Amino acid sequence: MKTKAVRLYGKNDLRLEEFELPPIKEDEILAHIISDSICMSSYKASIQGSDHKRVPNDIDRNPIIIGHEFCGEIVEVGAKWKEQFKAGDKFSIQPAMNKKDDPYAAPGYSFKYIGGSATYIVIPNEVMELGCLLNYKGDAYFYGSLSEPMSCIVGTFHANYHTTGGSYVHNMGIKEGGNMAILAGVGPMGLGAIDYALHCDRKPGLLVVTDIDAARLERAGSIYTVEDAKKNGVELIYVNTVSSNNPEEYLLSLTGGKGYDDVMVFAPVKPVVEMGDKILGHDGCLNFFAGPSNTAFSAEFNFYNVHYNSTHVVGTSGGNTQDMIESLDMMAGGSINPSSMITHIGGLNSVVETTLNLPKIPGGKKLIYTNIDMPLTAIADFAEKGKSDPLLAGLNEIVAGNNGLWCAEAEKYLLSNAKAI
Incomplete structure (x- = not known):
């Protein structure tokens, strides 16, 4: 299985690349990422490289996939986890794994084959063992990406x-x-x-x-x-x-x-x-x-x-797994709607520039759909840019009818009409 992903090789050295994922082992899971929101923590990791406490020292030889606020679908399940997970399940991940032998290890910072800025990933056994692979029952993927913040x-x-x-x-x-x-x-x-x-x-x-x-x-x-x-x-x-x-x-x-x-x-x-x-x-x-x-x-x-x-x-710095489960349940049930956090939408091709310049970009959360090619675009700019871009015109019509907020309908429209990466 080939994947496209943004990998960190050193300080300020992010690269969008295509490479082969290894076949999953019996205690691993293959997954398809749909959305990932970019966190300031990813910016800090990208500019600090291996000086960051969560980033390994050998990323120049074994780069890691960045991004830890992601949501997607399970594609294939190793034998060990077939009773608990199945293909087609939506999921999110609690990145704060709190491993006893490596308390700073986290998806999006520390692993070669799991991170949010990718099309496909391999979820390692330790994520499931520590209860950090979480089922998500909502319709819109972006809510799953917002469950971590x-x-x-x-x-x-x-x-x-x-x-x-x-x-x-x-x-x-x-x-x-x-x-x-x-x-x-x-x-x-x-x-x-x-x-x-x-x-x-x-x-x-x-x-x-x-x-x-x-x-x-x-x-x-x-x-x-x-x-x-x-x-x-x-x-x-x-x-x-x-x-x-x-x-x-x-x-x-x-x-x-x-x-x-x-x-x-x-x-x-x-x-x-x-x-x-x-x-x-x-x-x-x-x-x-x-x-x-x-x-x-x-x-x-x-x-x-x-x-x-x-x-x-x-x-406080971060939430625990129970906090994340509460967030997922409240979003799936419609009792909270954190779409107000989102101010920009982009594709996987926009991750490198966006991450490295995150403090300079105004607004709130930058939401990335990892399977599309789209420059980072402010929702507030949809109307003007939509005059020359039919995709943005369609998105503007949807969000304008939703108090200017991103929504499930906009996500479905984008995924159906945007250019594939």
Whole structure:
């Protein structure tokens, strides 16, 4: 079986190549990748090469396939796994395998024959042994690709905790019916957090979402409306913190001065972290979600409040397998719709340039369909570019009728009409 894949050979050395996959062993599975979304972690691995903790030292001789947010169909199952998996099953993968002998090994970083930026892959036995090959029962493949980033959000909500006076037991999860703030919260991951907060089984009573970008706040408000939030029992308020001389005071006023039970910080920016600390209420939990690239990143935290007001801070990096299963189930059931994360669509031929330039490309998630040839294109540009491109014209008609969001109908149209890679 031949595959086309983007492989990493060294720092900034990504190559789209065609090569032969080995025949699967009795404990392996052959799979067809349909979609993969590009993560900033793939950019970091690509520019760091073997200096990255998940990337092997010999990639110059044994290159790895990049991409870890993928979804596809099983093609052939080795004898060992025939009772559990079958050809035609849709799947996603939990890349955080947490192997005892190699805790950093992960699909998309560490393996020759499994990664999301490929047409076909061989899934090794250890992925199944560790419970990381996950069934996906939804119709649209792109939701399966978003299950990994969504699991990071789910894990964040699960990691927050609260306490009871006189007890040292941590009650895990956000405070149900409490006050929650999502700071710098209308980027792709922030949008996913809004979606989950409004539709999970442990909702806040008040949800305040802040940012400094008026256009992004407006887009968020058109997707997750105040009216729809109210139907789910949540009072949703969007706040542009630039418009206030004292944003902390204003944010506190929205709680009647009580403060916030849960604050999530979605940007590694010192003033934003410090704002989060200042608006915490009694027993308030600040979750620093955003991963800084600066190893010396720090911010002030009020330790008087830690001692006398029981405030505390946690940080999360990625979700576990149960978080990913929850994400897959909620998407398959239609209770969350993280398509708001996606701002660009492309084919396998666009992966190298997109990955190496990811920080310079505005917008949210870049969704790749690995079996097509298509330059990376912003969904917002479909209308203009569709004037000379019938494929984009058709896609624009579909997404325009879906509040500008990518959807299952658009995916089916693209897969049926796009040029094969």
